[in-house]
Amino acid sequence: MKRRRFLQGAAGVMVGLPFLSSLVPDAEAAPGPKRIIFFFTPLGTVKKKWWPLLPGGAEFAPSGSTHDAYIMNEILEPLSGKKDKLLILDGVDMPSAYEGPGDAHQLGIGHALTGVPLLEGDLFQYGCGMGTVGWGGGQSIDQRIAEHVLSTDLVSFGSLELGVQVDGDTVSHRINYEGPGFPIQPDNDPRSVFDRVFNHPPDFGALKVERGHVLDFVMDDYARLRSRLGGDDRYKLDGHLASVEAVAKRLDAPPIVYEGACQMPDVSGAPDDHMENEDMPAIGQLQMDLLSMAVTCKATRVATLQWRDCFSNKTFPWLGIFDGHHQLSHTNESSASDQAKLTTIYRWYAEQFAYFIGKLDAVDEGGVSALDNSLVVWCTDIAHGQSHARLKMPYVIAGTGGGYLKTGRYLDLGGESHLNLLVTLANAMGLPLTSFGMPEFCSGEIAAIKA
């Protein structure tokens, strides 16, 4: 379990903060740091409607096609205007997701960002299958990157995990992990996200001092108690203490400076019930607005946006689809009408992805956009609903991570391990890793996608 150092006490808090607004000469042209955002949608895609096409639309484009040599297929069509900023990747396998316990979905979502076997245990039954399993077995890459960012930057939030109607709290619903057995739940509520990131009361200075004192006391309590415990209990309390430390450390983070592209968002129109099926589009848009602004305002540089979950049987009434998504995903290609419904769903997700990257692309950071400085990684749990295969996973990456990746191409990576992709992304974010997850499935960066 990693430990985050926390700044002792409230004294000396204001010393050395680099973000006094008078020092920033021209807010609009200020260069931006790198960010990475994982954009998770469940249950894969319909490859035949996802693979790019040769102009004319009769054949699939071959691997290596540059963006001016292919046109988008139905599902990714909403992203046509940003082809030059995208890497469309097929042929990435998740071999680690065939190791260790878990049903296909638990393996898919559990390994997506961790790459290590899930823990053995009795906590969870397989959703489709016979067996039991515990939580994910390791720290997820986003948290690893967040630690690195926190060690070099006074950023408010090491990472943010947002959800759109993630409806469940088991191993089948979690993609981010602090460490083994330590899942991070997404915040599904836009009002809560707003309060946490943006909504600071006018007397925040006094509140911060009080909080510092209370949290000092509380952390002392945890430290004293954990030393009297052992094993799992101590581990659990250590996790709690680390969480309180992170909250305490955030008291010293620089406040958001609202100028230029960074403006306080407005959540006053948020639907009352953030889990109401019909309101998913509105909730999704609010979460994307909040996240893109958090990233623009540099309140965080690492984030995950999770759309629903693998077992979701929620419907898409605004698309005229009243079948549950999970149920539909199990249909096979012989059912044209069901495949059409799935295509419609994934195309809608592509519209959301387009909206999100569009927001980032509109932010000027000294001649390049916030999107150019970022990596927005669209990932999923399985490639294909019916087979539950965790092979040939569809990825779309938007942004170059400050010039680290070479976008504007469609590539079939022919069986590259997803852990190599995660290593490449970490390196792009300035964290020099040569391996991540199960070492037998990780050989290092993928040169083919680098600039």
Add this chain to the structure above:
Amino acid sequence: MTRFEYDNTVRDLLGDDTHPASALPPEEEALGFNNQASALVVSELLAEKYLTVAEDIARRAVEGDKLLALLGCDNGDCIDSFLASFGKRAWRRPLAADELERLAALYQTGHDLDPNAADLERVRDGVRLVLSAFLQSPHFLYRPEFGLPETEREGAYQLGPYEIASRLSYMLWNSMPDAELFAAADEGRLGTKEDVAREARRMLTDARVRSMALNFHEQWLKLSRLKTVTKDPAVYPMFDAALKHQMRSDTLLFMDEVLFFGSGTVDEMLGGLLTQASWLTVNASTNGSNPVTRGKFVREQLLCQILLPPPAEMEIKPPPVDPTKTTRERFAQHRDDPACSVCHQLTDLIGYGFEHYDGIGQWRDTENGLPIDATGEIVDAKGIEGPFDGVTELADKLAQSPQVRDCVVLQWFRFGYGRGEIEEDEANIDDLRAAFSDAGFDVRELLVALTQTDAFLYRKPVEEDSP
């Protein structure tokens, strides 16, 4: 502590009934329950929410006249006695000298924050900070247990009186101990099994046990899914939020009725449960009934049987709605195809018993103009195998099933103890089954029996420094 437990505790501790825990994120869920200790973790999000919620509770608790009522005096003179007496209730045990010192120092810090404020306001600030800290401490949010080493027996320690008091109150009330329980702990009246049973029986007469039981049933029977289940509006245009709400209330009232005004037995419960609109709705398709999901529920949640998965390459899709057939006829392939029936006989043959109830639990005599056939058969369930016709007969059979009775024991074990059963629990579970049987399968007696096991009264010593 779960959100439900948090709200109850804060209500009992401070009289705050505003449900502050609704601001907390949902708990991790394992074994179908949200209180399984080994699955619960505190992320940064939750830690932050514990902070803001505690601040709000603290602010409300010292507002206006409440400060005086809480503190017992209007200046700093009674702080030490307040910290000791309130602290004992907040952390559910007498506080140690060093804890009281640290709390007094925090009070002083709060008191000194604004030297220009009026005296009473300075006292208010001090108490507010202390309350906020009390509510975020591990001694509030967790139930640390160490046991009494001097009572060592076969490698286990008896739990101390305050530890037993907390186990009793959180298991039976999902809340903190009351004054009676504290007194019993103070006076050494929780040391024997008989002592514990006496308190448990007293606690069963308190209204809090009813809300605990409703919490249990809502999770065991997965009624929370009612909130998010969707139906095809073309088929069920009347299915709206108001109807869902009504369904839920009806079921909770029914549970309450059986458990606290009726016999409290499994028999009485099953008959009504399996015809609840809420349950029938959650276990159905978006556009109709579903014998597979209903049968699966009976197998997994009532018989505690685990079902084999469908083969990986199989297409799992309910047959499309066909206006010339009944649901039973549409699912014919599950019966006729031996590749399917080997598994589906376990679920569908039970699920057919519910066919008089459509996808939102409405009674029907016909479907698409064809008569309903609600005959079914139970296979592979000791002692109750054989045919039946309709839900009433099915419920009667299930009520006689030793597997259902054992399943009820197991579910209460997991929920009551906040953990799954392990090998060493075999003797405990045998004892529980025997007690349940002796009591005619009265759930209320099962609750008392849960306080009488070694699992409840003893614990292994805490191993310091183990990895």
